[in-house]
Amino acid sequence: xxxxxxxxxxxxxxxxxxxxxxxxxxxxxxxxxxxxxxxxxxxxxxxxxxxxxxxxxxxxxxxxxxxxxxxxxxxxxxxxxxxxxxxxxxxxxxxxxxxxxxxxxxxxxxxxxxxxxxxxxxxxxxxxxxxxxxxxxxxxxxxxxxxxxxxxxxxxxxxxxxxxxxxxxxxxxxxxxxxxxxxxxxxxxxxxxxxxxxxx
Numbered sequence: 001x002x003x004x005x006x007x008x009x010x011x012x013x014x015x016x017x018x019x020x021x022x023x024x025x026x027x028x029x030x031x032x033x034x035x036x037x038x039x040x041x042x043x044x045x046x047x048x049x050x051x052x053x054x055x056x057x058x059x060x061x062x063x064x065x066x067x068x069x070x071x072x073x074x075x076x077x078x079x080x081x082x083x084x085x086x087x088x089x090x091x092x093x094x095x096x097x098x099x100x101x102x103x104x105x106x107x108x109x110x111x112x113x114x115x116x117x118x119x120x121x122x123x124x125x126x127x128x129x130x131x132x133x134x135x136x137x138x139x140x141x142x143x144x145x146x147x148x149x150x151x152x153x154x155x156x157x158x159x160x161x162x163x164x165x166x167x168x169x170x171x172x173x174x175x176x177x178x179x180x181x182x183x184x185x186x187x188x189x190x191x192x193x194x195x196x197x198x199x200x
Contacts, residue, residue, distance in 0.1 A: 021131070021132030022131055022132055022140075022148050022151065023148070024148055024149070024151065024187050024188060025147050025148065025149075026147060026148055027146050027147055027148075028043065028051075028140070028142045028146055028147065028148050029043075029130050029131065030042065030043050030044045031043050031126075031127045031130060033089070033120040033121070033122055033127060034102075034120075034121070035118040035119060035120050035121075036102045036103070036105050036106035036109070036118075036119045036120075036121065037106070037118070037119075038102075039118070041087065041118045041120055043087075043142075043146075044146070046085045047144070047145075047146050048144050049083060049084065049085050049144060050083070050084045050085070050141065050142065050143060050144060050175055050178050050179065051084070051085045051086075051087065051141070051142040052079065052084060052085070052086045052087070052139065052140070052141055052142075052171060052175065053087050053089060053131065053139065053140040053141075053142070054086065054087070054088045054089065054116065054137055054138075054139055054154075055089055055090075055091060055128065055133045055135065055136050055137055055138040055139075055196060056088045056089065056090050056119075056136055056137065057090065057092050057098055057136040057194060057196070057197060058098070058108060058112065059097070059098035059194075060098075060136045060193055060194035061160035061194070062136070062137065062158070062159075062160055062192065062193040062194060063136050063137055063193065063194070064160070065159065065160050065161055065162070065164065066137065066154065066164050067112040067113065067114070068112070069163055069164055069165070070113065071163070071164035071165045072114075072154075072164070073112070073113040073114060073115045074165070075169065075171070075172060076114065076115035076116050077115045078172075079171075079172070079175055080115065080116070080117055082175075082179060084175055084179075085117045086115075086116040086117045087116065087117060087118050087120055088109075088114065088116040088118070088119045088120065089120045089122050089127060089128065089133070090105060090119070090120065090121050090122060090123075091122040091123075091125045091127065091128030091129075091133060091196050091197070091198060092123070092196070092197040093123055093124070093125060093197055093198055093199035094123050094199075095199065096197040098197060099123070099197075101121075102121050105119060105121060106119060124199070125196070125198040125199060128196050128198065129198065133196050134191060134195065134196060135191045135192060135193035135194060135195060135196060136193045136194050136195075136196060137153075137154045137191070137193055138151075138152075138191040138193065138196070139151065139152060139153065139154050139170070139171050139191070141171060141174045141175060141178070141184070143178050144178070149174060149178055149184045149187060150170065150171070150174035150184050150186075150187050150188070151187070151188055151191075152170065152188050152189030152190055152191050153170055153189045153190060153191045153192050154169065154170065154171055155167035155168060155169045155170055155171075156168045156170070156189075158192035158193075170186060170189055173185070173186065174186070174187070
């Protein structure tokens with residue numbers, strides 16, 4: 001993984017972003033992407049389930065820390081074990097140094113212990129732009145009715161080192177509330193991390 005870490009601070013953006021383009025409680029825009037396993041994944045196929053969307057780039061030190069510590073794989077395992085669908089989306093464009101083709105992206109995911117339901121390359125950035133994803137990580141939680149119930153940061157700890165498990169995890173809190181039939185108490189926060197590497 002060193003190849004991803006050496007250049008990373010050159011493009012690091014500690015970005016507390018403006019709210020995403022999608023309105024809370026609006027129907028989440030449907031999309032279809034081909035996973036690294038060559039399976040077509042369509043968001044609308046998961047209606048009736050809680051869905052988490054995670055924007056990913058392992059070259060980002062914020063993302064790297066969440067995976068290197070095991071905190072994010074543990075959360076993915078926990079929530080998917082409760083019937084939640086977790087879709088990890090990679091909107092890094094092919095011209096960027098952190099871009100990986102599907103086969104290498106899948107190998108990377110395996111090496112870092114990723115436990116999401118599907119890993120979805122979005123090299124043209126169409127889905128990322130559709131959702132207004134600005135950072136890695138940038139998180140969305142969609143309820144069983146297909147509506148956006150939460151969007152923003154993964155947690156309240158915008159750090160590139162240390163233990164993320166000590167943070168208040170906004171995604172876990174939102175999912176737990178939805179699974180209990182409650183409204184999400186904190187439906188929107190400001191995402192932090194590195195900028196999504198869209199094509200110019």
